[in-house]
Amino acid sequence: MKHRSIHTAVxxxxxxxxxxTPAIATAATPTVRSVDSTDLSDPDExxxxxxxxxxxxxxxxxxxxxxxxxxDDGDILLAKGYGYADLESQRPVxxxxxxxxxxxxxxxxxWTAVMQGVEDGRLELDRDVNDYLSDSxxxxxxxxxxxxxxxxxxxxxxxxxxxxxxxxxxxPGKIRPTEEILAEHRPAxxxxxxxxxxxxxxxxxxxxxxxxxxxxxxxxEYVDGRIFTPLEMDDTTYxxxxxxxxxxxxxIGYTYQNGDYRAHPPLIWTLPPEGGSFRTTGTDMxxxxxxxxxxxxxxxxxxxxxxxxxDMHRRHFTKSRDVPELNGMAYGFIxxxxxxERIVGHWGDTPRFKSLLALFxxxxxxxxxxxxxxxxxxARFELLEAFTDRYYPRSDAPxxxxxxxxxxxxxxxxxxxRSLTISESSWQRIxxxxxxxxxxxxxxxxxxxxxxxxxxxxxxxxxKPGVYEAVGGDEILVFRFxxxxxxxxxxxxxxxxxxxxxxxxxxxxxxxxxVLATGVIGFVSVLxxxxxxxxxxxxxxxxxxxxxxxxxxxxxxVVSLLWLVVLMIFLLALLNLNAEVASPSLALQAxxxxxxxALVGTAGSVVATGFVWRDGYWNTGxxxxxxxxxxxxxxxxxxxxxxxxxxx
Numbered sequence: 001m002k003h004r005s006i007h008t009a010v011x012x013x014x015x016x017x018x019x020x021t022p023a024i025a026t027a028a029t030p031t032v033r034s035v036d037s038t039d040l041s042d043p044d045e046x047x048x049x050x051x052x053x054x055x056x057x058x059x060x061x062x063x064x065x066x067x068x069x070x071x072d073d074g075d076i077l078l079a080k081g082y083g084y085a086d087l088e089s090q091r092p093v094x095x096x097x098x099x100x101x102x103x104x105x106x107x108x109x110x111w112t113a114v115m116q117g118v119e120d121g122r123l124e125l126d127r128d129v130n131d132y133l134s135d136s137x138x139x140x141x142x143x144x145x146x147x148x149x150x151x152x153x154x155x156x157x158x159x160x161x162x163x164x165x166x167x168x169x170x171x172p173g174k175i176r177p178t179e180e181i182l183a184e185h186r187p188a189x190x191x192x193x194x195x196x197x198x199x200x201x202x203x204x205x206x207x208x209x210x211x212x213x214x215x216x217x218x219x220x221e222y223v224d225g226r227i228f229t230p231l232e233m234d235d236t237t238y239x240x241x242x243x244x245x246x247x248x249x250x251x252i253g254y255t256y257q258n259g260d261y262r263a264h265p266p267l268i269w270t271l272p273p274e275g276g277s278f279r280t281t282g283t284d285m286x287x288x289x290x291x292x293x294x295x296x297x298x299x300x301x302x303x304x305x306x307x308x309x310x311d312m313h314r315r316h317f318t319k320s321r322d323v324p325e326l327n328g329m330a331y332g333f334i335x336x337x338x339x340x341e342r343i344v345g346h347w348g349d350t351p352r353f354k355s356l357l358a359l360f361x362x363x364x365x366x367x368x369x370x371x372x373x374x375x376x377x378x379a380r381f382e383l384l385e386a387f388t389d390r391y392y393p394r395s396d397a398p399x400x401x402x403x404x405x406x407x408x409x410x411x412x413x414x415x416x417x418r419s420l421t422i423s424e425s426s427w428q429r430i431x432x433x434x435x436x437x438x439x440x441x442x443x444x445x446x447x448x449x450x451x452x453x454x455x456x457x458x459x460x461x462x463x464k465p466g467v468y469e470a471v472g473g474d475e476i477l478v479f480r481f482x483x484x485x486x487x488x489x490x491x492x493x494x495x496x497x498x499x500x501x502x503x504x505x506x507x508x509x510x511x512x513x514x515v516l517a518t519g520v521i522g523f524v525s526v527l528x529x530x531x532x533x534x535x536x537x538x539x540x541x542x543x544x545x546x547x548x549x550x551x552x553x554x555x556x557x558v559v560s561l562l563w564l565v566v567l568m569i570f571l572l573a574l575l576n577l578n579a580e581v582a583s584p585s586l587a588l589q590a591x592x593x594x595x596x597x598a599l600v601g602t603a604g605s606v607v608a609t610g611f612v613w614r615d616g617y618w619n620t621g622x623x624x625x626x627x628x629x630x631x632x633x634x635x636x637x638x639x640x641x642x643x644x645x646x647x648x
Contacts, residue, residue, distance in 0.1 A: 067369070074364065076283065085372065095282035111206060163425075165428075266580070311331060416440070417438045514643070608630075
């Protein structure tokens with residue numbers, strides 16, 4: 001708990017000091033009734049349970065509306081809307097009418113289409129994707145000897161850095177062809193393919209483009225004809241803005257602030273295969289689930305052969321051979337196994353909409369849920385857990401006490417572990433560093449704790465060396481070690497498409513937050529002295545400073561002001577990330593120039609510090625303050641370099 005309290009306090013300081021990130025809704029522990037195992041044979045009982053569960057979720061997580069669809073044994077068991085799609089008009093959510101944005105859950109359509117290409121003989125999963133791009137402006141550089149294949153793209157193991165560039169625009173008229181965007185905003189290859197899982201929107205969009213190239217059509221036209229039409233997904237579209245017939249049924253996206261809901265206009269997404277512009281109804285997604293659970297068929301239509309469906313649902317990437325129960329990646333599908341049940345699916349996030357699709361292939365059961373507010377992010381996983389615990393409960397008892405020697409082993413695991421899904425070359429790295437870093441701590445005779453911005457502190461108990469289980473739960477953490485036995489990577493069982501890498505102490509959140517917060521305080525103190533010095537001299541009848549003294553003091557004052565302005569600009573850019581990605585503001589463009597001016601000024605302050613001490617400017621206290629402020633400027637520049645706010 002100590003790590004979490006320090007972390008939270010520092011984050012609040014940083015928000016005030018212009019260097020923090022937007023708040024993220026804290027995940028709450030779901031309220032789930034303890035019941036004996038049951039099944040789905042009683043639809044009325046299931047609906048009563050779901051009604052109660054959803055009412056609780058919408059209230060606790062401040063979500064106006066949601067849609068839920070459950071399929072079982074080849075049919076839609078239940079499709080129901082909860083709450084409101086539009087609060088102003090009091091329009092309710094209707095599962096077969098309300099059109100939701102479902103984000104990356106729509107990627108499953110892309111990977112289904114790719115598998116159709118494999119069936120047709122147009123594509124091969126183990127072939128270099130460059131072989132399919134000979135007539136395209138898109139190409140993948142030979143950064144590593146190993147080529148990137150569709151297998152790598154479908155398991156998010158291609159080795160790309162993360163980037164949001166090119167994914168959103170201000171208005172539909174600015175949407176450009178997918179080929180142009182992929183060519184212009186290609187992310188760097190930062191690790192060999194097949195080494196680690198690191199979620200990539202670009203990788204999915206690239207796969208969709210490869211498919212379109214091979215069929216000499218657009219991706220949208222392909223999936224309309226080969227997936228949406230045969231599955232009767234008549235209310236599913238990538239069109240932006242929505243077609244006239246669907247616009248009146250569009251769910252409004254909301255955020256909850258100060259006791260009120262705020263409505264937001266839809267974002268304009270540019271890369272259809274990655275799912276941002278995918279909009280659909282609950283029942284349309286129910287038909288998609290039924291096709292995947294019925295060996296590729298829906299009614300008299302077949303979209304995939306049974307072997308292809310099985311191949312998509314099987315594991316393609318294992319993150320830990322020593323811990324096979326750790327969830328990995330199927331093809332396009334994310335493994336979500338829980339309570340010994342085989343579960344594959346996907347979830348999706350846009351700023352206001354949160355969705356999840358989960359298939360239980362061995363049970364012939366599927367669950368889809370979508371919410372129209374950020375609170376849906378924790379709510380969707382709570383629903384999956386509650387559903388699984390109720391209908392397919394765990395057979396063994398959860399662990400409670402650590403094993404012998406766990407305390408010593410746990411201490412060696414403490415530190416910060418950062419997701420590999422992060423930018424390595426742009427200021428967007430701030431987002432990944434601040435929101436995708438787990439701080440691991442040790443408490444009470446061998447228990448482990450983890451905390452992350454937006455999540456509460458969780459406690460873990462050792463199952464075996466390097467493998468930890470959530471106290472009272474089913475989730476696991478798995479650590480990977482190097483040849484010397486040092487923990488290097490962390491994997492979270494429920495989060496298949498991510499790898500967390502241990503970072504050195506100087507890149508930890510504690511150091512980052514401490515340096516930036518102290519730097520802000522130091523810069524403000526310089527400005528106060530800078531502005532107050534003339535008044536102080538007049539009141540105390542001090543001798544006027546020499547020209548060199550004024551220059552030295554003025555230089556550090558300008559440097560302090562510049563760093564504060566740079567921090568403010570990039571904080572505001574982070575708070576308005578989607579808008580800045582769509583169309584960088586003049587402020588952000590100015591900030592990119594000012595950061596280098598501030599760096600040059602900092603170098604000048606280092607030189608000036610030498611003169612301050614050599615020539616004995618002012619008294620000892622002021623000289624120490626000058627030197628300390630200059631040192632803080634250097635440390636802030638160093639941390640901003642690590643964040644790529646100051647790329648060199």
